[in-house]
Amino acid sequence: xxxxxxxxxxxxxxxxxxxQLAQPAIGALSAGMYRLLENSGFTADFYAGHSFGELTALxxxxxxxxxxxxxxxxxxGAIMAAKPKGDPGSMLAVKADINVxxxxxKSYKDVQVANINSVSQVILGGATKSIEKLAAVxxxxxLIAKIxxxxxxxxxxxVAHAQKPFAAQINKAK
Numbered sequence: 001x002x003x004x005x006x007x008x009x010x011x012x013x014x015x016x017x018x019x020q021l022a023q024p025a026i027g028a029l030s031a032g033m034y035r036l037l038e039n040s041g042f043t044a045d046f047y048a049g050h051s052f053g054e055l056t057a058l059x060x061x062x063x064x065x066x067x068x069x070x071x072x073x074x075x076x077g078a079i080m081a082a083k084p085k086g087d088p089g090s091m092l093a094v095k096a097d098i099n100v101x102x103x104x105x106k107s108y109k110d111v112q113v114a115n116i117n118s119v120s121q122v123i124l125g126g127a128t129k130s131i132e133k134l135a136a137v138x139x140x141x142x143l144i145a146k147i148x149x150x151x152x153x154x155x156x157x158x159v160a161h162a163q164k165p166f167a168a169q170i171n172k173a174k
Contacts, residue, residue: 024074031060051154072170080162082162087158089152092123094144096143097120101124108126111130123155125154
């Protein structure tokens with residue numbers, strides 16, 4: 001819905017970054033973009049995805065139908081959003097080579113590498129207080145470190161609660 005002031009835009013952004021809404025939205029956008037490319041004559045030689053993108057790749061490859069894809073996207077968002085008691089964790093994007101970061105993060109036992117996006121960008125995930133402290137330390141060393149607006153530390157043990165219920169639904173899906 002169009003809004004016309006910063007306060008309402010911020011509220012929409014907060015709502016959209018809620019995992020239970022973000023993941024189905026990512027799925028819908030990805031499917032729409034793929035269909036647009038496909039209708040323009042694009043054909044893929046292979047399909048691959050990372051994290052949520054694995055579902056999209058399976059759908060694009062024809063492994064699952066639209067209803068199954070969107071149902072699993074909604075379910076994944078809901079399961080990942082279900083927070084166990086305590087800190088859900090946070091994520092930090094750092095513009096640095098993984099080899100530079102390894103020694104800088106080793107003293108943070110509750111922080112780990114969540115993803116290596118490229119040779120110059122690493123995503124860290126971990127306890128919120130440690131991520132905040134680490135962001136300040138890395139910034140003081142001249143590195144660009146940005147806390148990501150996500151609801152949990154994805155790709156870390158902070159979302160381990162989602163693995164079994166999601167796997168059970170995948171096993172039931174056609």
